[in-house]
Amino acid sequence: MPELPEVETVRKGLAKQLLGGAIENIDLRREGLRFPFPQELKERLEGSVIVSIDRRAKYLLIRMDSGFVWLVHLGMTGKFTLYHPNEKPSEFAKHDHVIVSMKDGTVATYNDPRRFGYMDLIKPDEEWTNRHLARLGCEPLSDDFDTANLCDKLKGKKNPIKIALLDQRIVAGLGNIYVCEILHRAGVSPRRLSSSIAGKNGKSTKMAKKIVDETKQVLREAIEAGGSTISDFATVDGDLGYFSHSFTVYGRDGEDCSKTNCVGIVSKIVQGGRSTFFCSKCQR
Numbered sequence: 001m002p003e004l005p006e007v008e009t010v011r012k013g014l015a016k017q018l019l020g021g022a023i024e025n026i027d028l029r030r031e032g033l034r035f036p037f038p039q040e041l042k043e044r045l046e047g048s049v050i051v052s053i054d055r056r057a058k059y060l061l062i063r064m065d066s067g068f069v070w071l072v073h074l075g076m077t078g079k080f081t082l083y084h085p086n087e088k089p090s091e092f093a094k095h096d097h098v099i100v101s102m103k104d105g106t107v108a109t110y111n112d113p114r115r116f117g118y119m120d121l122i123k124p125d126e127e128w129t130n131r132h133l134a135r136l137g138c139e140p141l142s143d144d145f146d147t148a149n150l151c152d153k154l155k156g157k158k159n160p161i162k163i164a165l166l167d168q169r170i171v172a173g174l175g176n177i178y179v180c181e182i183l184h185r186a187g188v189s190p191r192r193l194s195s196s197i198a199g200k201n202g203k204s205t206k207m208a209k210k211i212v213d214e215t216k217q218v219l220r221e222a223i224e225a226g227g228s229t230i231s232d233f234a235t236v237d238g239d240l241g242y243f244s245h246s247f248t249v250y251g252r253d254g255e256d257c258s259k260t261n262c263v264g265i266v267s268k269i270v271q272g273g274r275s276t277f278f279c280s281k282c283q284r
């Protein structure tokens with residue numbers, strides 16, 4: 001499943017090819033994905049010029065010169081493929097649900113076998129009230145995400161830190177794999193109560209600082225590596241990323257802990273319906 005670094009990789013790839021280009025045609029080959037396509041999606045986007053492609057959490061925000069914003073979430077298996085003007089395929093694949101043809105002949109296809117992805121059309125100036133974006137916490141790589149901010153969000157919370165970090169209102173865009181990696185690197189148990197990390201009265205703690213620092217570090221490394229590929233996720237250029245080799249704890253239950261000086265074994269538990277991988281020796 002694409003996580004924040006993968007979405008960032010897709011964003012960069014799309015921006016490289018599509019920025020400044022005009023959309024000639026959008027072919028919606030079904031009624032919708034996880035949700036129905038917005039009614040005006042096609043007519044509002046056709047003829048518009050793409051002025052920027054941004055990312056908020058795991059959402060792609062494709063901004064038009066008209067002020068409309070095309071929001072795309074890749075779900076579990078969503079993937080863009082780009083075809084240069086002279087490479088346009090004669091027929092499209094089974095799960096190519098949306099075909100975007102640019103005026104210059106470039107074609108972008110959105111393929112999504114499991115159809116957990118979704119798209120929305122945001123009217124000019126309505127981004128901050130959009131149902132997908134309005135309640136998101138701060139971006140983990142922004143300066144807003146710091147120890148004070150995290151502790152403020154965690155204070156008094158009686159859920160495990162693993163669950164709290166997956167809560168998009170606390171910090172936006174972290175998924176299961178990276179939260180496991182972050183907590184392992186930070187040496188914090190996924191079962192630890194969130195409130196204990198915030199300290200008394202929401203005061204900053206060393207553990208909170210470690211979590212914040214490792215969050216930024218892990219995401220930066222992953223973005224640098226071009227995103228990971230757990231299943232069949234490919235970047236827009238069709239190249240597979242390679243960060244998955246570097247997961248130190250995710251998917252490694254039964255293996256020795258990778259930390260030097262730790263003799264622990266990675267275990268797997270289920271929290272909130274999701275698998276958590278951690279080392280009970282060095283994560284406290």
Ligand SMILES: [Zn+2]
Pocket residue numbers: 257258259262263264265279280281282283
């Ligand atoms: Zn360990």
